[in-house]
Amino acid sequence: MLSHGASDSADLAISDSGTAALISVASAVDLRIPTTMQALVKARPEAGAELREVPVPSPGPGEILIRLEAVSLCGTDLHIYRWDDWAQSRMGTYLPRIFGHEMAGRVVAHGPGTGAVPLGTRVAAETHLVDWTCYQCRTGREHVCANLRILGVDADGAFAEYMTLPERNAWPSEGLAPEIAALQEPMGNAVFATFVEEITTASVAILGCGPIGLMAVAICKFAGAGRVFATDIMPHRREMAAALGADCVIDGAGDVVAEIRRETGGTGVDVVLEMSGAEAAIHQAFQMTTNGGRISLLGLPSRPVTLDLNNDIIFRGVRVYGITGRELWRTWYKTAALLREGLNVAPIITHRLPLSRYADAFDLLSQGVAGKVVLLPSEV
Ligand SMILES: [Zn+2]
Ligand SMILES: [Zn+2]
Incomplete structure:
Protein backbone atom coordinates (compact mmCIF):
# COMPACT_ATOMS: atom_id res chain seq x y z
CA MET A 1 0.00 0.00 0.00
CA MET A 187 14.93 -11.63 29.56
CA GLY A 188 15.33 -7.90 30.12
CA ASN A 189 13.03 -8.19 33.13
CA ALA A 190 15.36 -10.84 34.56
CA VAL A 191 18.48 -8.84 33.68
CA PHE A 192 17.10 -5.68 35.29
CA ALA A 193 16.05 -7.57 38.45
CA THR A 194 19.41 -9.33 38.70
CA PHE A 195 21.79 -6.43 38.02
CA VAL A 196 20.02 -3.66 39.92
CA GLU A 197 22.90 -4.23 42.34
CA GLU A 198 26.09 -6.23 42.08
CA ILE A 199 25.55 -9.98 41.74
CA THR A 200 29.05 -11.42 41.39
CA THR A 201 29.89 -13.78 44.28
CA ALA A 202 26.55 -13.01 46.00
CA SER A 203 24.36 -15.87 47.20
CA VAL A 204 21.02 -15.62 45.41
CA ALA A 205 17.59 -17.15 45.87
CA ILE A 206 15.25 -17.06 42.89
CA LEU A 207 11.65 -17.61 43.94
CA GLY A 208 9.48 -18.87 41.10
CA CYS A 209 10.88 -20.66 38.05
CA GLY A 210 8.59 -19.57 35.27
CA PRO A 211 10.43 -18.36 32.18
CA ILE A 212 11.73 -15.14 33.78
CA GLY A 213 12.88 -16.95 36.93
CA LEU A 214 14.60 -19.58 34.78
CA MET A 215 16.34 -16.87 32.79
CA ALA A 216 17.45 -15.30 36.07
CA VAL A 217 18.99 -18.61 37.13
CA ALA A 218 20.99 -18.75 33.91
CA ILE A 219 21.98 -15.08 34.14
CA CYS A 220 23.14 -15.35 37.76
CA LYS A 221 25.34 -18.35 37.06
CA PHE A 222 26.72 -16.77 33.88
CA ALA A 223 27.51 -13.54 35.74
CA GLY A 224 29.43 -15.24 38.49
CA ALA A 225 26.94 -15.25 41.33
CA GLY A 226 27.84 -17.38 44.33
CA ARG A 227 25.45 -20.11 45.40
CA VAL A 228 22.17 -19.95 43.44
CA PHE A 229 19.02 -21.37 45.01
CA ALA A 230 15.82 -21.78 42.99
CA THR A 231 12.35 -22.55 44.30
CA ASP A 232 9.12 -23.57 42.61
CA ILE A 233 6.13 -25.67 43.54
CA MET A 234 6.25 -27.56 40.21
CA PRO A 235 8.79 -30.40 39.89
CA HIS A 236 9.46 -29.95 36.15
CA ARG A 237 10.30 -26.29 36.69
CA ARG A 238 12.74 -27.23 39.44
CA GLU A 239 14.31 -29.70 37.01
CA MET A 240 14.69 -26.94 34.41
CA ALA A 241 16.26 -24.66 37.03
CA ALA A 242 18.77 -27.36 37.91
CA ALA A 243 19.53 -27.92 34.22
CA LEU A 244 20.18 -24.18 33.82
CA GLY A 245 22.71 -24.25 36.62
CA ALA A 246 20.91 -23.70 39.94
CA ASP A 247 23.10 -25.14 42.71
CA CYS A 248 20.18 -26.07 44.93
CA VAL A 249 16.51 -26.43 43.99
CA ILE A 250 13.86 -26.39 46.69
CA ASP A 251 10.17 -27.27 46.64
CA GLY A 252 8.37 -23.95 47.09
CA ALA A 253 5.62 -25.70 49.01
CA GLY A 254 8.04 -26.84 51.72
CA ASP A 255 9.82 -24.90 54.45
CA VAL A 256 11.93 -22.87 52.04
CA VAL A 257 13.20 -20.41 54.62
CA ALA A 258 14.47 -23.11 56.98
CA GLU A 259 16.18 -24.93 54.12
CA ILE A 260 17.93 -21.80 52.84
CA ARG A 261 18.95 -20.78 56.37
CA ARG A 262 20.40 -24.26 56.85
CA GLU A 263 22.19 -24.24 53.48
CA THR A 264 23.73 -20.83 54.21
CA GLY A 265 24.89 -21.65 57.72
CA GLY A 266 22.10 -19.58 59.21
CA THR A 267 22.91 -16.26 57.52
CA GLY A 268 20.37 -16.27 54.70
CA VAL A 269 21.07 -15.10 51.16
CA ASP A 270 22.55 -11.81 49.96
CA VAL A 271 19.99 -11.41 47.18
CA VAL A 272 16.44 -12.56 46.58
CA LEU A 273 14.82 -12.29 43.15
CA GLU A 274 11.08 -12.71 43.75
CA MET A 275 9.62 -13.82 40.42
CA SER A 276 6.44 -15.64 41.46
CA GLY A 277 4.07 -13.03 42.84
CA ALA A 278 2.82 -15.67 45.31
CA GLU A 279 2.05 -14.10 48.67
CA ALA A 280 3.77 -16.92 50.57
CA ALA A 281 6.92 -16.49 48.48
CA ILE A 282 6.98 -12.73 49.07
CA HIS A 283 6.98 -13.33 52.83
CA GLN A 284 9.66 -16.00 52.39
CA ALA A 285 11.76 -13.47 50.47
CA PHE A 286 11.98 -11.15 53.47
CA GLN A 287 12.61 -14.00 55.89
CA MET A 288 15.48 -15.54 53.92
CA THR A 289 17.36 -12.32 53.07
CA THR A 290 20.42 -11.73 55.20
CA ASN A 291 20.55 -8.50 57.22
CA GLY A 292 21.77 -5.79 54.85
CA GLY A 293 20.77 -7.80 51.77
CA ARG A 294 18.56 -6.80 48.88
CA ILE A 295 15.36 -7.99 47.29
CA SER A 296 14.16 -7.45 43.73
CA LEU A 297 10.40 -7.78 43.51
CA LEU A 298 9.16 -8.61 40.01
CA GLY A 299 6.29 -11.10 40.47
CA LEU A 300 2.89 -9.44 40.74
CA PRO A 301 0.70 -10.54 43.66
CA SER A 302 -2.97 -10.79 42.77
CA ARG A 303 -4.01 -8.84 45.87
CA PRO A 304 -2.32 -6.48 48.35
CA VAL A 305 0.35 -8.05 50.56
CA THR A 306 1.00 -6.79 54.10
CA LEU A 307 4.61 -6.50 55.29
CA ASP A 308 6.04 -5.80 58.75
CA LEU A 309 8.20 -2.82 57.78
CA ASN A 310 10.03 -2.71 61.10
CA ASN A 311 11.12 -6.31 61.13
CA ASP A 312 11.12 -7.13 57.43
CA ILE A 313 12.99 -4.07 56.18
CA ILE A 314 13.95 -1.21 58.48
CA PHE A 315 15.74 -2.85 61.42
CA ARG A 316 17.41 -5.33 59.05
CA GLY A 317 18.66 -2.75 56.58
CA VAL A 318 17.16 -4.57 53.61
CA ARG A 319 16.98 -2.78 50.27
CA VAL A 320 13.89 -3.50 48.18
CA TYR A 321 13.57 -2.76 44.47
CA GLY A 322 10.36 -2.74 42.46
CA ILE A 323 11.20 -4.11 39.03
CA THR A 324 8.97 -3.19 36.12
CA GLY A 325 9.93 -3.39 32.48
CA ARG A 326 13.51 -2.74 31.51
CA GLU A 327 15.76 0.28 31.71
ZN1 LIG B 1 5.41 -9.72 28.67
ZN1 LIG C 1 7.49 9.78 29.94
Missing part, protein backbone atom coordinates in the same frame (compact mmCIF):
# COMPACT_ATOMS: atom_id res chain seq x y z
CA LEU A 2 1.21 3.44 -0.85
CA SER A 3 0.97 4.72 2.70
CA HIS A 4 3.40 2.07 3.88
CA GLY A 5 6.14 3.36 1.72
CA ALA A 6 5.38 7.05 1.93
CA SER A 7 8.89 7.95 3.00
CA ASP A 8 10.52 5.15 1.01
CA SER A 9 9.75 6.17 -2.50
CA ALA A 10 13.29 5.31 -3.54
CA ASP A 11 12.94 1.80 -2.23
CA LEU A 12 9.39 0.78 -2.89
CA ALA A 13 7.20 0.84 -5.95
CA ILE A 14 3.47 0.34 -6.02
CA SER A 15 2.18 -2.45 -8.22
CA ASP A 16 -1.21 -2.54 -9.93
CA SER A 17 -2.51 -4.95 -7.34
CA GLY A 18 -1.86 -2.48 -4.58
CA THR A 19 1.14 -4.24 -3.13
CA ALA A 20 4.46 -2.54 -2.66
CA ALA A 21 7.33 -4.28 -4.41
CA LEU A 22 10.98 -4.05 -3.60
CA ILE A 23 13.20 -2.24 -6.04
CA SER A 24 16.48 -1.72 -4.28
CA VAL A 25 17.32 -2.94 -0.83
CA ALA A 26 20.69 -4.38 0.01
CA SER A 27 19.44 -7.41 1.93
CA ALA A 28 17.61 -10.29 0.35
CA VAL A 29 14.55 -9.73 2.51
CA ASP A 30 11.28 -9.80 0.60
CA LEU A 31 9.58 -6.49 1.34
CA ARG A 32 6.36 -6.98 -0.60
CA ILE A 33 3.50 -6.04 1.65
CA PRO A 34 -0.03 -7.40 1.20
CA THR A 35 -3.11 -5.35 2.05
CA THR A 36 -4.54 -7.79 4.58
CA MET A 37 -3.08 -10.17 7.14
CA GLN A 38 -3.95 -12.76 9.74
CA ALA A 39 -4.06 -11.43 13.30
CA LEU A 40 -5.09 -12.79 16.67
CA VAL A 41 -7.70 -10.33 17.87
CA LYS A 42 -9.23 -9.93 21.30
CA ALA A 43 -12.56 -9.00 19.81
CA ARG A 44 -15.12 -9.36 22.58
CA PRO A 45 -15.16 -8.94 26.36
CA GLU A 46 -15.06 -12.67 27.09
CA ALA A 47 -12.51 -15.49 27.27
CA GLY A 48 -10.69 -16.47 24.08
CA ALA A 49 -9.57 -14.68 20.93
CA GLU A 50 -10.14 -14.88 17.18
CA LEU A 51 -7.79 -15.30 14.26
CA ARG A 52 -9.08 -12.73 11.77
CA GLU A 53 -8.22 -11.29 8.39
CA VAL A 54 -7.58 -7.60 9.05
CA PRO A 55 -5.92 -4.74 7.13
CA VAL A 56 -2.14 -4.53 7.33
CA PRO A 57 -1.54 -1.39 9.44
CA SER A 58 0.12 1.67 7.96
CA PRO A 59 3.07 3.17 9.83
CA GLY A 60 2.26 6.68 10.96
CA PRO A 61 4.76 9.45 11.68
CA GLY A 62 7.67 8.06 13.67
CA GLU A 63 6.57 4.47 13.10
CA ILE A 64 7.96 1.53 11.20
CA LEU A 65 6.15 -1.49 9.78
CA ILE A 66 7.51 -4.87 10.85
CA ARG A 67 6.88 -8.33 9.40
CA LEU A 68 6.76 -10.57 12.44
CA GLU A 69 8.88 -13.70 12.68
CA ALA A 70 8.46 -14.87 16.28
CA VAL A 71 6.23 -13.79 19.18
CA SER A 72 6.50 -15.43 22.57
CA LEU A 73 3.63 -15.67 25.01
CA CYS A 74 3.69 -13.82 28.31
CA GLY A 75 1.58 -14.03 31.44
CA THR A 76 -0.01 -10.73 30.42
CA ASP A 77 -1.24 -12.36 27.22
CA LEU A 78 -2.80 -15.17 29.24
CA HIS A 79 -4.63 -12.62 31.43
CA ILE A 80 -5.99 -11.03 28.25
CA TYR A 81 -6.89 -14.38 26.68
CA ARG A 82 -8.74 -15.52 29.82
CA TRP A 83 -10.28 -12.06 30.23
CA ASP A 84 -9.77 -12.10 33.98
CA ASP A 85 -10.44 -9.23 36.39
CA TRP A 86 -7.15 -7.53 35.57
CA ALA A 87 -7.75 -7.69 31.82
CA GLN A 88 -11.32 -6.44 32.18
CA SER A 89 -10.31 -3.44 34.25
CA ARG A 90 -7.19 -2.69 32.17
CA MET A 91 -8.48 -3.28 28.62
CA GLY A 92 -12.24 -3.21 28.79
CA THR A 93 -12.56 -0.10 26.65
CA TYR A 94 -9.90 -0.99 24.07
CA LEU A 95 -11.50 -3.85 22.15
CA PRO A 96 -11.02 -5.04 19.50
CA ARG A 97 -7.28 -5.26 20.10
CA ILE A 98 -4.47 -7.31 18.55
CA PHE A 99 -2.47 -8.45 21.57
CA GLY A 100 1.00 -10.01 22.05
CA HIS A 101 4.19 -8.05 22.62
CA GLU A 102 7.35 -10.21 22.98
CA MET A 103 8.33 -10.01 19.34
CA ALA A 104 10.97 -10.17 16.67
CA GLY A 105 10.60 -9.32 13.03
CA ARG A 106 12.06 -7.43 10.11
CA VAL A 107 11.49 -3.81 9.19
CA VAL A 108 9.62 -3.71 5.88
CA ALA A 109 8.48 -0.07 5.61
CA HIS A 110 9.24 3.32 7.07
CA GLY A 111 6.59 5.81 8.13
CA PRO A 112 7.16 9.57 7.78
CA GLY A 113 10.18 10.81 9.68
CA THR A 114 11.81 7.41 10.15
CA GLY A 115 14.69 5.55 8.50
CA ALA A 116 17.32 5.27 11.20
CA VAL A 117 16.69 1.51 11.34
CA PRO A 118 17.24 0.27 7.76
CA LEU A 119 14.71 -1.82 5.88
CA GLY A 120 15.36 -5.52 6.34
CA THR A 121 16.79 -5.14 9.83
CA ARG A 122 15.65 -7.72 12.37
CA VAL A 123 14.39 -5.91 15.46
CA ALA A 124 12.86 -6.66 18.84
CA ALA A 125 10.54 -4.22 20.60
CA GLU A 126 10.85 -2.33 23.82
CA THR A 127 7.22 -2.81 24.75
CA HIS A 128 6.90 0.22 27.01
CA LEU A 129 5.58 2.92 24.71
CA VAL A 130 6.69 6.09 26.48
CA ASP A 131 6.17 9.79 25.74
CA TRP A 132 9.92 10.68 25.96
CA THR A 133 8.91 14.07 27.41
CA CYS A 134 7.67 13.61 31.00
CA TYR A 135 9.76 14.13 34.14
CA GLN A 136 10.73 10.43 34.30
CA CYS A 137 11.63 10.21 30.62
CA ARG A 138 13.79 13.32 30.87
CA THR A 139 15.64 11.99 33.90
CA GLY A 140 16.67 8.57 32.62
CA ARG A 141 13.73 6.60 34.00
CA GLU A 142 11.69 6.02 30.87
CA HIS A 143 10.59 2.56 32.06
CA VAL A 144 8.32 4.27 34.59
CA CYS A 145 7.08 7.00 32.24
CA ALA A 146 4.19 8.98 33.71
CA ASN A 147 2.22 8.37 30.51
CA LEU A 148 3.24 4.77 29.92
CA ARG A 149 1.41 2.73 27.30
CA ILE A 150 2.05 -0.97 26.73
CA LEU A 151 2.33 -2.64 23.33
CA GLY A 152 -0.42 -5.22 22.85
CA VAL A 153 -2.50 -3.66 25.64
CA ASP A 154 -2.84 0.06 24.91
CA ALA A 155 -1.85 -0.30 21.25
CA ASP A 156 -2.19 -3.12 18.72
CA GLY A 157 0.50 -5.72 19.25
CA ALA A 158 2.37 -8.61 17.73
CA PHE A 159 0.14 -11.69 17.36
CA ALA A 160 -0.14 -10.90 13.65
CA GLU A 161 1.78 -11.08 10.42
CA TYR A 162 2.62 -7.35 10.57
CA MET A 163 2.65 -4.62 13.20
CA THR A 164 3.62 -1.00 13.51
CA LEU A 165 6.03 0.22 16.18
CA PRO A 166 7.53 3.60 17.04
CA GLU A 167 10.98 3.45 15.49
CA ARG A 168 12.45 4.67 18.77
CA ASN A 169 11.19 1.44 20.38
CA ALA A 170 12.99 -0.86 17.93
CA TRP A 171 16.07 -2.70 19.16
CA PRO A 172 18.17 -3.97 16.21
CA SER A 173 18.90 -7.65 16.77
CA GLU A 174 20.81 -8.89 13.76
CA GLY A 175 22.70 -12.07 14.52
CA LEU A 176 20.09 -13.48 16.88
CA ALA A 177 17.58 -16.13 15.82
CA PRO A 178 14.05 -14.67 15.77
CA GLU A 179 12.85 -16.58 18.84
CA ILE A 180 15.91 -15.49 20.84
CA ALA A 181 15.52 -11.92 19.66
CA ALA A 182 11.91 -12.02 20.89
CA LEU A 183 13.04 -13.40 24.24
CA GLN A 184 15.14 -10.32 24.92
CA GLU A 185 12.09 -8.47 26.25
CA PRO A 186 11.23 -10.86 29.10
CA LEU A 328 16.02 2.05 28.36
CA TRP A 329 18.45 1.17 27.06
CA ARG A 330 20.91 0.05 29.69
CA THR A 331 19.12 -3.26 30.24
CA TRP A 332 18.98 -3.96 26.52
CA TYR A 333 22.72 -3.47 26.14
CA LYS A 334 23.35 -5.84 29.04
CA THR A 335 20.94 -8.42 27.65
CA ALA A 336 22.52 -8.26 24.20
CA ALA A 337 26.00 -8.55 25.74
CA LEU A 338 25.04 -11.66 27.72
CA LEU A 339 23.64 -13.32 24.59
CA ARG A 340 26.62 -12.28 22.50
CA GLU A 341 29.04 -13.68 25.07
CA GLY A 342 27.35 -17.06 25.00
CA LEU A 343 24.54 -17.15 27.55
CA ASN A 344 22.16 -19.77 26.19
CA VAL A 345 18.48 -19.21 27.01
CA ALA A 346 17.22 -21.45 24.20
CA PRO A 347 16.44 -24.37 26.59
CA ILE A 348 13.72 -22.20 28.15
CA ILE A 349 11.76 -22.33 24.87
CA THR A 350 9.75 -25.55 25.02
CA HIS A 351 7.17 -25.08 22.26
CA ARG A 352 7.02 -23.46 18.81
CA LEU A 353 3.66 -23.28 17.06
CA PRO A 354 2.19 -21.53 14.01
CA LEU A 355 -0.06 -18.56 14.84
CA SER A 356 -3.14 -20.59 13.89
CA ARG A 357 -2.51 -22.90 16.84
CA TYR A 358 -2.83 -20.08 19.37
CA ALA A 359 -5.46 -22.01 21.36
CA ASP A 360 -3.00 -24.87 21.93
CA ALA A 361 -0.36 -22.34 22.91
CA PHE A 362 -2.58 -20.75 25.55
CA ASP A 363 -3.60 -24.19 26.83
CA LEU A 364 0.08 -25.04 27.33
CA LEU A 365 0.59 -21.78 29.20
CA SER A 366 -2.51 -22.34 31.37
CA GLN A 367 -1.40 -25.79 32.40
CA GLY A 368 1.92 -24.45 33.61
CA VAL A 369 3.72 -27.28 31.86
CA ALA A 370 5.54 -25.15 29.31
CA GLY A 371 8.59 -22.96 29.47
CA LYS A 372 8.38 -20.26 26.83
CA VAL A 373 5.86 -20.86 24.06
CA VAL A 374 6.65 -19.13 20.77
CA LEU A 375 4.14 -18.42 18.02
CA LEU A 376 5.43 -18.15 14.46
CA PRO A 377 3.31 -15.63 12.53
CA SER A 378 4.99 -16.43 9.24
CA GLU A 379 3.61 -19.96 9.51
CA VAL A 380 -0.07 -19.04 9.70
